[in-house]
C-alpha cells in the first residue's frame with residue numbers, strides 16, 4: 001500500500017512563482033523620523049509584512065510610542081519567564097497533567113492584547129497561559145492553578161488548559177472547540193448591538209476540524225464581528241503544517257471570508273494587523289481570517305521533546321534569527337529609546353516578579369477533597385446527587 005508520505009510527495013507543493021513570501025523577521029520595521037521619547041513617532045513595516053486574500057492589507061505605516069514599546073517588552077519578558085518557570089516546575093514534578101507553553105509566540109499574545117480593549121473578547125485553545133495574565137489574572141494565580149492550588153485562577157480545578165478571567169474566555173482543551181464558542185460570542189455581541197470584536201484563536205492543526213468550517217459558514221451567513229485568528233506556529237502536535245493541511249495558506253481558507261496573513265514574530269506588525277482586523281469587523285464587514293505566522297520553540301506539550309518531527313537546527317535558527325523579544329529589543333536600542341542596561345534591568349525585574357510569584361504560589365493551600373463536588377453545576381441547577389469514581393461514592397446536593 002502506498003504510504004501517505006509517498007502520496008504527498010506526488011503532489012505539487014510549490015507556490016506559484018509570482019507569490020511573494022511573507023516576511024517573518026522580528027526586526028525588519030524601519031524608523032521613519034527621529035524617535036521621540038515623549039510623543040508618538042512614525043515607523044514603517046517591511047513591505048512583505050502582510051498578504052491579503054480578497055481584501056486590502058493593513059497600512060504599513062503606523063505611529064508607535066516609546067512607553068508602549070517598553071511596555072510590550074516588559075510583558076513579553078514576563079510571559080517568557082513565567083512559561084520558563086512552568087517548564088521547570090513541571091520537570092521537578094510540581095506540576096502534573098497537561099502543560100502547553102507558548103515560548104517563541106509572545107508577539108502574538110502581547111501584540112493582540114495591546115491592540116484591543118478588555119471589552120473585546122479573546123478565546124483560545126490550551127496554549128492559554130499568557131492571556132490569563134495579560135487579561136486581568138496574576139502570575140501567582142496562574143502558577144497556583146498549574147500547581148492545582150485552591151488560590152489558583154480556576155480554584156485549582158482547571159489546570160494548564162482551563163484558565164479564565166473576567167476578560168479572557170479561556171483556555172479550551174478540545175482542538176477547535178473554542179472556534180464554535182467564539183462564534184457564539186460574536187453572535188451575542190451582534191445580537192446585543194455591542195461594539196465588541198471577538199478574536200477567536202485556533203492553530204494550524206485545528207484549522208482542519210469540521211467545526212471550524214461550520215463556524216466560518218455561520219459567521220459569514222450572519223456577518224458576525226468575528227476575527228478568526230489562526231496562530232500558525234507551523235506544527236500541530238507532532239506534525240508539520242505541510243503534512244496535515246492540503247492548503248497551508250490558512251488566511252485563504254474562509255471561502256467568502258477574506259483573509260490577511262501577517263508576520264507574527266514582529267510585534268509591531270501583529271499590533272497593526274490586529275487594529276486593522278478589529279476595525280474591519282466593527283465596521284460591519286462581517287468576519288475576517290487573520291493568520292499570524294509564528295513559531296513555538298518547545299515541544300507541543302511537556303511530554304514532547306519537539307525534535308522528532310523537526311530538526312534541532314531549525315529550532316536553533318528560529319531562536320537566533322527571528323526571536324520576537326530580541327526583535328523588539330533591537331528596535332528599542334536602535335531607535336535610542338532605552339539602553340541595553342535598561343532592558344537588562346527590565347529582564348531582571350520580570351525574573352524577580354516571576355520567582356516571587358512561584359514561591360507565593362507554592363504556599364497556596366491544596367484544595368480540600370470536598371471541593372471535588374463544587375462548581376460542577378451552576379448554583380440552583382444541581383441534580384439531587386452526583387456519583388463519584390465508585391458507585392458507592394455519592395454526593396448529595
Ligand SMILES: Cc1ncc(C[n+]2csc(CCOP(=O)(O)OP(=O)(O)O)c2C)c(N)n1
Pocket residue numbers: 127173174175202203204205206207233235236237300
Ligand atoms: C478534538 C481533539 N483532537 C485531538 C486532540 C489532541 N491534540 C491536542 S493539540 C493537537 C494539535 C493541535 O495543533 P494546532 O492547532 O496547530 O495548535 P498548537 O498546539 O500548535 O498551538 C492535537 C491533535 C484534542 N485535544 N482534541
Ligand SMILES: [Mg+2]
Pocket residue numbers: 203204205231232233234235236
Ligand atoms: Mg500549530
